[in-house]
Amino acid sequence: MTLRVLVVEDDREIRTFMQSALAVEGFDVLTAVSLSEACAILRYDSPDLVLLDLGLPDGDGADLVHELRQRSNLPVIVVSARDQEAQKIRLLDAGADDYLTKPFSxxxxxxxxxVALRHRGTALEPAVTLHELDDLRIDLAARMVLRDGxxxxxxxxxxxxxxxxxxSAGRVVTHRQLLADVWGEAFSGHTHYLRLYMGQLRAKIERDPAEPRHLLTDVGVGYRLAAV
Structure with a gap:
């Protein structure tokens, strides 16, 4: 299951950094740059966790913590440059699950x-970000793919x-799951997208695209990346 994270952050550089890092780890990332945008997303969507900045253009993120705790047990991690102890205590007492001070790794x-998800009963293993087999090396954290170096x-x-x-290396991922995770739920029936892009990928990373060693087809089900 792909978990969804809402990042509420008005700084474009930090927002992009968080979005890219979370996507590499396998999360589906929603973003908002203001309180009003975050509230609109929360009305119509159901993220599994919120990463929340405090100093937003149209108000203080602390207000969203208070509002969410009136009606929801949704995990909230405050991510802020404000490092005053009293501020942290107030927000943790108000219902924030954690408080992370900028800058952070x-x-x-x-x-x-x-940890926040585990406290809600959702245990996560660290994501696989490095794959090596034969001539192929894929490093998701570095956004690097190498063939023969x-x-x-x-x-x-x-x-x-x-x-x-x-x-999901070594396990089949269904057509529907791939389409939903890569293009979105609205495209879950567009299997021609997969055929097109898998063809392009094979042309770039397989020695013989007609006899793939890495990107394998499970006919009528989906695709998998060979692990051995």
């Missing part, structure tokens, strides 16, 4: 995220598709 963010240049969608297969 992505490793610490992910660890705290796993030479870089393979992928489009963003090709990389996202390959990353999804890496996270």
């Amino acid at each position: 992505i490793g610490e963010l992910l660890a705290r995220l796993r 030479e870089p393979v240049h992928l489009t963003p969608t090709e990389f996202k598709l390959l990353a999804r297969l890496v996270r």
Whole structure:
């Protein structure tokens, strides 16, 4: 199951950094740049966790913590440059699950995220981000794909598709799941997208695309990335 994280952050650089890092770890990431946008998303969507900045253009993120705790047990991790102890205590007492002070490492963010989800009964294992087999090396954290030590240049969608297969290496991922995770639920019936992009991927990473060694087809079911 792909978990969804809502990142509420108005700083574009930090928001992009968090979005990219979480996507590599296998999360579906929603983003909002203001309180009003976050509230709109929460009305119509159901993320599994919220990463919340405090200093937003139209108000204080603390207000969202209070509002959410009136009606929801949704995990909330505050991510803020404010480091006053009193502020942290107030928000934790108000219902925030954790408080992470900027600047932070992505490793610490992910660890705290796993703890918050685990407290709600959702245990997560650290995501697989490195895959090596024969001549192929895929490093999701570095966004790098090498064949025989030479870089393979992928489009963003090709990389996202390959990353999804890496996270389930050795196991088949259904057509519907791949389409939903890479393109979104609205595209879950568009299998021609998969055929097109899998063809492009095979042309780039297989020695013989007609006889693939890495990107394998389970006829009528889906695709898998060979693990051995």
